[in-house]
Amino acid sequence: MKTWMLMLLVVPVLAAAGAAAQTSAQTPAPTTLAGDAAAGKKLFVSLGCWTCHGYEGQGGAAPRIAPRPLARAAFTAYVRRPPQRMPNYPDSVVSDEQLGHIHAYLQSRPMPPPVKSIPLLQP
Ligand code: HEC
Numbered sequence: 780m781k782t783w784m785l786m787l788l789v790v791p792v793l794a795a796a797g798a799a800a801q802t803s804a805q806t807p808a809p810t811t812l813a814g815d816a817a818a819g820k821k822l823f824v825s826l827g828c829w830t831c832h833g834y835e836g837q838g839g840a841a842p843r844i845a846p847r848p849l850a851r852a853a854f855t856a857y858v859r860r861p862p863q864r865m866p867n868y869p870d871s872v873v874s875d876e877q878l879g880h881i882h883a884y885l886q887s888r889p890m891p892p893p894v895k896s897i898p899l900l901q902p
Contacts, residue, residue: 818880819881823885836884
């Protein structure tokens with residue numbers, strides 16, 4: 780592949796990623812009940828959520844849950860009693876506060892670049 784072709788691909792992706800990073804930096808984190816995203820990331824890894832949902836919560840074997848997870852209360856209720864295939868995580872395994880950290884981590888993930896900005900994916 781020629782270098783200029785590579786640039787066509789890489790530049791818009793970088794631009795979109797920059798725009799996404801800027802957007803999330805400008806959006807203030809909610810202060811009430813706000814979790815700690817860094818702590819949430821560790822829990823997301825140690826509890827194995829990533830094995831089905833992907834490290835970024837981007838989805839894989841299970842649906843995408845970042846950067847727009849269910850609202851905090853619904854999220855907690857879901858993880859306590861998942862109605863379908865997902866294993867349940869009781870209070871003895873992860874506290875409500877820790878789930879708040881995971882929720883904050885998921886919300887802190889950047890949006891993926893829009894498909895329209897990726898030339899290779901155009902018809
Ligand atoms: C063994 C695989 C697996 C693991 C591990 C897992 N999940 Fe899931 N999760 C799923 C699947 C599959 C679904 C889709 C619904 C279903 O089939 O149960 C789901 C759905 C969800 C949903 C609802 C999605 C939505 O927006 O409708 C949330 C929230 C969620 N998972 C959070 C978590 C969190 C947080 C963890 C870690 C504490 C976790 N999951 C660990 C498989 C998993």
